[in-house]
Amino acid sequence: MSGLGFTVYPAIDILGGEVVRLRQGDYQQVTRYEGHPAEVAGRLCDAGARFLHVVDLDAARSGQSENERAVRSIVETAASYGAAVQVGGGIRTREAIARWLEAGVARVVIGTAVRNVELVAEWAQEFGGHRLVAGLDGRKGRLAVSGWLEETEWSIFDLARELAKVGLVQALVTDVERDGTGEGPNLDLALGVQQSGLFAITSGGIGSIDDVVAARRAGLAGAVIGKALHDGRIHLGELFQRLAQEEEGGAC
Template sequence: MKIIPAIDLLDGQVVRLQKGDYAQKSVYNENPVEEAAKFKNAGFSHIHVVDLNGAKSGTFENLSIIKKIINELGLSVQTGGGVRSRSDIDQLLNAGLSGVICSSMAVKKPDEWIGAVSDHPEKMILGLDLKDGKMAYGGWLETSDQSISDFLQPMIDAGLQTVLSTDISRDGMLSGPNINMYEELQSDFPNLNWIASGGVSNTDDLKNLQNIDVYGVVVGKAYYEKKISLDQLAELHID
């Protein structure tokens, strides 16, 4: 299982939100490049970066910081937040991103998204955010009644390989990941690489995810709140 350290950017700072609420933020570092360097020094080569400003505005307000992390540290970065169109995807790929995460665009502009998946299947990551069993998008402010199966099948047909799925009710809450949800998703769609996100609070949570053989897990708040050390993350990580 790949462990993917997370950096959430808001106004140029490293922050974490509770349940996606911009009014409930904690600032952990005012220097994101410095924070990313800690992960590199611990042996990680790939990290997860979210532009929270972009998720609301649709503009990559923190892209210059992400490019610094890539160019100065040599890290591989997957990013999401603010991706609204194919031109946005192309801009991010041209900036050096190794993975582009889309959720809103996949709902609102499926033809453009599926075209990008077809052209770059190894770099496109679907952000499947679930709120009370429904798909959520638009910074978790909107939900869809479409079934997950109907939603995913055209993307799978186009070559989709990886899905990052978050149980919003657990994001930033340190309440443990929704193991049953990930088991069901993997059972229903066994050919996809599932990345778990949200709720990880300790090493036992990571081991539970390992036991169900998820492809990867994003770890954020548990690290920043010192529930899991960087050394512990590095020990459990398989590249």
């Protein structure tokens, strides 16, 4: 596969209208952060972010969005900086996809519904496969859905191959057991998906700038940064400077 380039996706997870992070997808292990979601988006864009990753955690769990106004405010804020937004969480119907795309979202992440390959194929034909991202979240290579509360017998790699056949281009690959831990991303999992035919964005476990650089060096399409960014362990300005050095070949 020829590359798409590498994109950094600062994450804004929303639960009950607040910016939060979960540990390993556990709704009982919540860290809350100060600031309205739109304010957080503005700070990230001020620091150089050009693509935000937004998750509606209420919708991911129940399928019902309680945070649409907050997400729309993020989209408007990002647009004022010339930045884009991809949104995930509870997007399980054609109507949900259409609503977010009409709201100005660049891409939507399909999680729980991604198992229905025939349905995803219809959506890809209608909306364009480049605007749908396969949310491949799992434990030990098996797909987890419904806000990671339900584990399945689906192989993430087999599913990636089927989704590539019906026109999807990218996958957001999350190792649930590493999410929010800062222990480093599961690059092997993401690379396995990429070898199956979808450009892979790694998510879960990134705790340092070195982790992001490792993902880029591995040839992945991007990385989502969440808790480490909001906790101050990663500063976007420093990260983008390091990545620029990598691009120029100035770092070993």
